[in-house]
Amino acid sequence: MKHRKRKQQVKLAVVNLVLMLVCIVTFVPILYAFSVSINEQNSLLSSDFSFIPKEVTLENYRKVFTEEPVVLWFRNSLFLAVSTVMISLGTGIPAAYIFSRRRFPGRNAILQMLILLYAFPSLLSMTALYKLLSPMGLINTKTGLIIVYTGTMAVFALWNMKGYFDTIPIEIEEAAMIDGASPLQIVRRIVLPLAKPTVAVTAMMVLIYVWNEYIFAINFMTGENTYTLAAGLYSLQANETSGSWPVFSAASLLVSLPILVIFFAMQKNMASGLTSGGVKG
Amino acid sequence: MKKLTALLLSIAILTCILCGCGAQGASLTEEEKNTVVIWHDKEEAVSEALSDELKRLVPDVTVQLEYKSNLTEALKMVGNDPKAAPDMYFFAHDKIGVYAEMGILAPITDLIDKETLTASCVDMTLDAAAYKGELYQLPVYFETLLFLYNRLYMPDEKVPGTTEELYAYMEEKTRGGHYGFVEQHSTAYYSAGWIHGFGGCIMDENGNVGLSSPETVRALEYHKKFVGLMPGESEYATVNTLFQEGKAHATIGGPWLVSASRAAGMDLGIAPMPVIDETQIPISPYMGVQGVQVLKFAAENKTEAVKKVLYALMQPEVGISLARVSGCAPAVEACYENDEVASDDVVMAMREMAENTIPMPNRPEMDVMWTVAADMLVNINMSGQDVKESCAAAQKNAEELIKKMQ
Amino acid sequence: MKKSDIKSDIKSTKKKKGAGTAAAYLWSAPSLLLICLIVVFPIFYTGYISLTNMNVYHWFTYDLIGLDNYKEALLVFDSGFLSALFLTVVWTAVNMLLQLVAAYLLASLLNTKGLKLRNCYRTLLIFPWAMPGYVSILLWKTGMFNSQFGLLNQWMEKMGFSPVKWLADDMSAFICCTIVNLWLALPFMITIIDGALQSVDRSYYESALLDGADWMQRTWYITIPAIRPIIAPSVVITIFTTFKQFDVIYLLTQQAGAKTGAHIHTILTYAYENAFITNNYGYSSAVSMIIFVILIVFSYGINMKPKEES
Numbered sequence: 001m002k003h004r005k006r007k008q009q010v011k012l013a014v015v016n017l018v019l020m021l022v023c024i025v026t027f028v029p030i031l032y033a034f035s036v037s038i039n040e041q042n043s044l045l046s047s048d049f050s051f052i053p054k055e056v057t058l059e060n061y062r063k064v065f066t067e068e069p070v071v072l073w074f075r076n077s078l079f080l081a082v083s084t085v086m087i088s089l090g091t092g093i094p095a096a097y098i099f100s101r102r103r104f105p106g107r108n109a110i111l112q113m114l115i116l117l118y119a120f121p122s123l124l125s126m127t128a129l130y131k132l133l134s135p136m137g138l139i140n141t142k143t144g145l146i147i148v149y150t151g152t153m154a155v156f157a158l159w160n161m162k163g164y165f166d167t168i169p170i171e172i173e174e175a176a177m178i179d180g181a182s183p184l185q186i187v188r189r190i191v192l193p194l195a196k197p198t199v200a201v202t203a204m205m206v207l208i209y210v211w212n213e214y215i216f217a218i219n220f221m222t223g224e225n226t227y228t229l230a231a232g233l234y235s236l237q238a239n240e241t242s243g244s245w246p247v248f249s250a251a252s253l254l255v256s257l258p259i260l261v262i263f264f265a266m267q268k269n270m271a272s273g274l275t276s277g278g279v280k281g
Numbered sequence: 282m283k284k285l286t287a288l289l290l291s292i293a294i295l296t297c298i299l300c301g302c303g304a305q306g307a308s309l310t311e312e313e314k315n316t317v318v319i320w321h322d323k324e325e326a327v328s329e330a331l332s333d334e335l336k337r338l339v340p341d342v343t344v345q346l347e348y349k350s351n352l353t354e355a356l357k358m359v360g361n362d363p364k365a366a367p368d369m370y371f372f373a374h375d376k377i378g379v380y381a382e383m384g385i386l387a388p389i390t391d392l393i394d395k396e397t398l399t400a401s402c403v404d405m406t407l408d409a410a411a412y413k414g415e416l417y418q419l420p421v422y423f424e425t426l427l428f429l430y431n432r433l434y435m436p437d438e439k440v441p442g443t444t445e446e447l448y449a450y451m452e453e454k455t456r457g458g459h460y461g462f463v464e465q466h467s468t469a470y471y472s473a474g475w476i477h478g479f480g481g482c483i484m485d486e487n488g489n490v491g492l493s494s495p496e497t498v499r500a501l502e503y504h505k506k507f508v509g510l511m512p513g514e515s516e517y518a519t520v521n522t523l524f525q526e527g528k529a530h531a532t533i534g535g536p537w538l539v540s541a542s543r544a545a546g547m548d549l550g551i552a553p554m555p556v557i558d559e560t561q562i563p564i565s566p567y568m569g570v571q572g573v574q575v576l577k578f579a580a581e582n583k584t585e586a587v588k589k590v591l592y593a594l595m596q597p598e599v600g601i602s603l604a605r606v607s608g609c610a611p612a613v614e615a616c617y618e619n620d621e622v623a624s625d626d627v628v629m630a631m632r633e634m635a636e637n638t639i640p641m642p643n644r645p646e647m648d649v650m651w652t653v654a655a656d657m658l659v660n661i662n663m664s665g666q667d668v669k670e671s672c673a674a675a676q677k678n679a680e681e682l683i684k685k686m687q
Numbered sequence: 688m689k690k691s692d693i694k695s696d697i698k699s700t701k702k703k704k705g706a707g708t709a710a711a712y713l714w715s716a717p718s719l720l721l722i723c724l725i726v727v728f729p730i731f732y733t734g735y736i737s738l739t740n741m742n743v744y745h746w747f748t749y750d751l752i753g754l755d756n757y758k759e760a761l762l763v764f765d766s767g768f769l770s771a772l773f774l775t776v777v778w779t780a781v782n783m784l785l786q787l788v789a790a791y792l793l794a795s796l797l798n799t800k801g802l803k804l805r806n807c808y809r810t811l812l813i814f815p816w817a818m819p820g821y822v823s824i825l826l827w828k829t830g831m832f833n834s835q836f837g838l839l840n841q842w843m844e845k846m847g848f849s850p851v852k853w854l855a856d857d858m859s860a861f862i863c864c865t866i867v868n869l870w871l872a873l874p875f876m877i878t879i880i881d882g883a884l885q886s887v888d889r890s891y892y893e894s895a896l897l898d899g900a901d902w903m904q905r906t907w908y909i910t911i912p913a914i915r916p917i918i919a920p921s922v923v924i925t926i927f928t929t930f931k932q933f934d935v936i937y938l939l940t941q942q943a944g945a946k947t948g949a950h951i952h953t954i955l956t957y958a959y960e961n962a963f964i965t966n967n968y969g970y971s972s973a974v975s976m977i978i979f980v981i982l983i984v985f986s987y988g989i990n991m992k993p994k995e996e997s
Contacts, residue, residue: 008801015799022793023811026870029823030814032830032838095718104708110719115920117726118927119982120733121955121975123963128729128736130358139365151725154718159920167886167917183710201882212819218350219358222320222365230819235350237825240517241324241537256817263817264810270882357966360746379966383746468944512835513852516945519835645743645966652964655946663855663948685759686742686965 030253037061037249060250070251072225073232074258080142080228081210084149088206089199091150092157097187099158100165101173111162114155126219139220148216153206160205164198165191200269204262211259229255314583315342317590319573320349320356321371326606331371334602338593342586346371353379361385361578368579368587373569374409375641377417380574382645387580388415392588393595401595403632406612409570409640418572419591420612422603425631425638426474426566428555429538430531431524432548440531440552444507444564447531447555451510454530463529466508467515467662469654471533474566476500477639478557483654484642490650490683492657493669493676501661501668503559508662515663533566536608539627551630554637568638570612604628610635646683653679730979737972742965749969756973760962771957772981778861778953779930782868786925789869790876797877798884809881816874824938827867828854832939852948860940860949868935872925879921883914923986930982931955954978 038056064070099107129148130139138144173186181189192199210228217231227235233255236248321328328346335344347367349355353376359366360383380386389410390398398407398416406420430440434454441447451461465471473483481497484490491497512519523529525542532538533554542549554563573594579587593599600611601619610631616622623629641647657675660666712719737756741749793812797805815823831837832853840850854860891909900908933955940949941956952960955978962974 012799012801015796015802016804019793019796019804019808023808026812026815028838029826029830033826091717091721095715098711098714102707102711104711107711114722115923116983116986117722117730118924119986120730120979121931121958122729123933123955123959124733124968124971124975125729127358127968128732129725131732132724132728134362134365137364139359147721148725151721154722155726156924158718163917163920197882201878208816211817214819214821219355222349223347231350233819233822235348240521241535252818252822255819256814259817260810260814263813264806267806267809379743382743465944467946470944513855514834514947518829519833522836648966649964651943652960655943656960659946659948664950682961682965685962685970686967687744
């Protein structure tokens with residue numbers, strides 16, 4: 001018995017070691033950005049680069065907050081992210097539920113086709129979406145961006161949640177149905193509580209997408225005040241004639257922080273989250 | 282399957298409706314007529330100076346300078362949709378052809394009479410602004426590449442006057458992580474100077490591709506030996522850092538590099554471009570003219586406000602204040618009477634260089650040429666392919682792509 | 688199909704079934720409508736434009752010109768295109784294999800019983816995902832791979848090797864791109880597989896352990912069949928995204944003004960350099976549509992469809 005415990009401990013130590021190593025390797029470029037961001041000099045490149053800068057400064061972080069409307073960008077990002085997540089779930093959950101539970105004409109064809117849509121090289125989609133949004137007066141509005149983001153993530157949301165719903169046994173719902181519960185009540189009272197993990201994961205994926213998306217944001221929105229964090233960051237990107245790498249690095253790291261915090265906080269909800277699991281049928 | 286067909290049909294119908302109601306006449310309120318939106322992608326110092334000057338010179342027009350990332354692509358997308366497009370944009374002259382052909386630009390002479398322009402602007406900036414006989418840009422300032430050196434390593438008397446002297450200097454000094462001279466050797470913008478120095482070109486003003494001309498081939502064959510003594514990376518971050526850290530004694534770079542290096546405490550000198558021994562022509566880089574272009578919709582519907590802004594931009598104060606913040610050479614002749622401008626070595630170096638530079642072609646075909654030429658240069662300089670063959674292949678490729686533009 | 692569905696299907700009359708179908712479409716309408724607008728519409732629009740002569744010279748006044756663009760576009764599919772296609776297939780295969788194996792191993796480690804720091808590791812490992820892609824690629828390109836200043840070469844020098852031009856040679860550039868792509872894509876894959884692993888019934892393992900099955904056997908006969916249907920949609924989506932990968936390869940090796948000398952072209956970067964830069968929207972659209980069709984044919988060729996419930 002003791003021997004087995006010892007073996008277990010050794011195994012855990014090895015696992016920890018491997019994971020730590022992987023984390024360190026993963027973090028090399030990020031640490032690089034970090035040390036650039038606390039470096040005194042205005043350079044991404046330097047022949048005498050070291051991870052511990054000679055003169056440490058938080059000046060670049062101060063600059064991010066004082067010289068750029070970063071709080072405003074954060075608010076924009078947050079608004080877009082929250083709205084997009086809400087709408088994605090609001091439209092995605094009923095659709096995923098129906099595709100999981102009902103068999104109706106066109107169902108299989110639609111499910112298969114949705115995946116194939118990912119095969120389209122969307123490099124040229126920008127103009128098409130512009131032509132779609134512009135007549136509706138949605139260019140340069142948050143509504144327009146929210147529609148684009150929700151639509152882009154809708155296929156993933158549908159497939160991802162449908163997969164999870166498939167694993168929830170139908171018997172509970174049937175019992176409720178006999179008791180006279182309406183479909184809406186069933187979804188709200190029975191399915192959603194059981195499906196919390198997949199909802200959490202889908203929400204996380206949508207959130208990360210919106211948080212990092214910049215191509216639509218810079219093309220459909222004009223003016224510094226309308227930027228999201230990712231778009232603002234893009235405009236801070238140093239180029240040959242102007243810009244500061246340390247400030248850009250500092251901003252990049254700051255932008256990713258909220259995602260990490262939310263991800264960490266949501267881990268409990270996401271346990272056994274992706275597409276399947278918790279409920280054993 | 283029927284449902285599916287119905288679904289697809291309804292999408293198709295929706296598309297038609299949405300596209301159909303795209304164009305509609307717009308009548309503007311007085312306030313809208315008096316607001317001019319200008320897109321730009323310049324650094325903050327430039328846009329602030331510009332905005333301050335305009336506020337002072339045309340207090341009755343609301344001018345909004347908006348920073349736009351991806352300006353050129355965004356402009357292609359919005360066309361002159363009054364809901365999304367700006368009224369003017371501030372950019373280099375080399376995109377004029379694209380937008381003029383698209384039909385979204387108004388000739389600047391519709392708003393300012395030609396005599397006033399020719400009387401006040403440096404001649405060559407107006408050459409740059411012309412596309413198919415019309416002027417589409419009000420030039421504000423121009424910039425070109427300069428020969429820059431670090432006096433700490435390269436004293437004034439050692440500055441090479443000819444390319445062979447430069448080569449000798451490079452051979453002597455390039456060792457141990459130090460370089461005698463570096464430049465962005467495999468980008469079209471930087472190599473163009475060498476090509477022009479041999480009488481070749483990437484594309485001439487009539488749109489003929491010049492990549493495989495004997496002059497271009499000769500230039501690149503000659504240039505290759507210089508590349509051998511430069512680092513294997515050709516992008517700006519590497520090249521500029523090498524120079525700014527004192528690892529490269531000299532470079533060819535824009536005015537932006539001057540202010541950045543001087544701010545970091547470098548004793549930087551500016552010299553005339555070395556003369557190519559074989560042709561007795563100095564390295565002649567491209568010149569870019571930065572200025573405002575007016576979109577058709579604004580020219581037709583906001584004529585008065587736009588005119589006021591344009592005339593304000595022609596005031597010498599604007600050029601002087603921009604020269605101060607950006608180190609670029611003003612396009613308005615009268616600016617050079619100002620002492621501060623006349624004593625600025627960077628500005629004056631560019632003013633003098635103007636004789637030897639060639640405006641970037643502003644034809645739409647250049648969009649293709651930048652990529653093809655860069656590919657060719659990389660093949661020659663970095664992959665070690667035969668110069669003549671690479672040039673011939675690039676020429677053919679460019680001509681095919683240009684045909685496909687139609 | 689589940690038993691209960693069959694039962695109810697048999698019982699229900701035709702009329703009821705019709706009402707059920709209508710209800711089903713009603714419930715999924717918002718989601719499907721959004722997909723139609725944002726995902727399907729651009730495909731139709733591109734298809735429509737591919738039949739016109741929309742280009743710089745006819746930006747607003749374009750006409751339908753039939754299949755001319757397709758005739759032109761087929762010329763792009765020359766030997767250069769074929770080798771790009773081949774490279775894309777290799778790229779997709781290599782990347783997917785590495786991604787799946789690495790993500791599976793890491794997710795398995797994360798699921799080790801008694802691992803206290805699990806949540807910490809998971810959060811740290813998703814960091815690459817929390818940054819916009821272009822930032823990460825830039826960091827890799829200038830911070831790691833730059834031949835003059837990059838960390839890799841600084842380490843090489845410290846170890847006494849001569850510096851390497853990582854992105855200049857085709858083979859090493861391919862490896863560098865793969866590493867960066869792996870770095871970018873692993874967080875998603877790990878999260879997917881990690882979630883799927885937790886859904887596998889522990890009792891299967893216990894009986895397998897009793898039967899004396901080793902780790903490989905358990906992985907092969909229990910875990911993989913169990914998680915396959917769950918991760919399939921995400922994997923299929925990732926295969927398509929990898930096939931269409933543009934940013935990593937373009938920004939690392941071909942960005943205008945910063946070409947490195949490597950000639951690795953996937954179909955998308957190839958199409959970009961040989962079609963999209965012409966500003967000929969009709970022609971580019973035709974190329975896009977053809978790539979779309981090629982990809983669909985490919986996915987049918989290797990029978991790549993997400994299977995529904997096990």
